[in-house]
Amino acid sequence: MADKKSSSKLGGIVSAVVGVIAVAAFVLYQLGIIDLGTEEGADGPRDGGGASAPSGDLSVEQARTMLDELRVEEENDPPGYDRSMFPHWTSNVQDGCSTRQVVLVRSGENVETDDDCKPVSGSWYSDYDGETFTDAQDIDIDHMVPLKEGWRSGAHAWSTEERERFANDLESSPQLWAVSASSNRSKSDSDPAEWMPPLESSHCEYAAAWIEVKHVWELSVDPDEESALRAVLDGC
Template sequence: MRASRLVLLLPLVFAAAGCGELADLVDDPSTADGTGSQVSDGFSDTAPFTVTVDGAALTAAIEALDVAEEQDEGYDRDLFPHWRDADGNGCSARDDVLVSQDRSGALTEADCDDAMTGEWVSMYDGETVTASGDIDIDHFVPLKEAWGSGAHAWTTEDRQSYANWLENEWHLIAVTASSNRSKSDKDPAEWMPSDESVWCAYVWAWTEVKTEWNLSVDEAEQAALLEYASQC
């Protein structure tokens, strides 16, 4: 389970949010941190958040992650109750993401539970999509990856919080179904977006989720993250 965002911010100076009993939301997600990295929840050209990555800060954050072998035994997607309506607004977490990451500005909570027409830009391949049926909502760090990196020891309540977390724009992300299938449950040692222009933002967001939720990395994963960070 993850530590509070306040504790994480002090050593890592990263923008983060929290969850459940270990995750009370602290501060605004938009920040310019002391190391030079800047992040906000405003859209960039290809992602539902904007980050200017400082390579040295990213490298330090990757090096600060615990390194451990993944423990995939016992994983079942149903152990992460997902697409819940945690905020009681009548929208599942999936629909909330579709509405919040729609660039047309025409969608509201009233559009939940129906097929939506909007405009979504898929970070993984740069494709623009207008029909919600062609969109997958991806857990940036996949559920199986989270399980093997520490979530196997969490309570069901914490896994549900992880599966439906909406407090920042890089935890759940609207992408094309094809790119999500390509990624599956792979980590950055095994898969990266076809759009190389987002690689730094992708590695930053991956590291951010792992940091926010106290998830470990395996050796190959950390080596890949460090190699990509060295180019940022």
């Protein structure tokens, strides 16, 4: 009988302790001190399309920290660059869609596609100039860090496979943006010391995204580029 009473008493103590821990954890979660891993998207895609959209949501301080960690060196432009060295718009990357098509679907509103994954309706807002388009043919997929800029910043030393991952980066960095064809072609292969989006209100996001791509891919920045990026962040 004594053993049963002891077991019962011990069980009660354990239950009480577990209850206290559960309540404490809930309170800490509500205060934002701990993450219980219950938020949607914690371990999965951030949007409904299956492929995670690039973050592009660094704080100014995070962007400054990443910029501090980048190599600053004079730009090196080895001969031999060709866009074909960065195979891009890889086909069948998701549900039979090419990289370009995936970006169009995830970046647009109310996008509908045909059986070949080609967008046939929808609308797209261009962050670079604030324009909205309803024809996908008016949209280019911009490499935040242009392929030639990547080459000059260190990608010349990569394998073709690594350059292909960089050119089709859907998940690891905010490298691919659906923007107006005119703004993309105006930008060409310029860095932020030479070109910034016409829409001034997008400059902070643009600089942070540029820094994040270079940081993720361990690319260098040249002195003028670094100065331009710091100037943008100082105004954010």
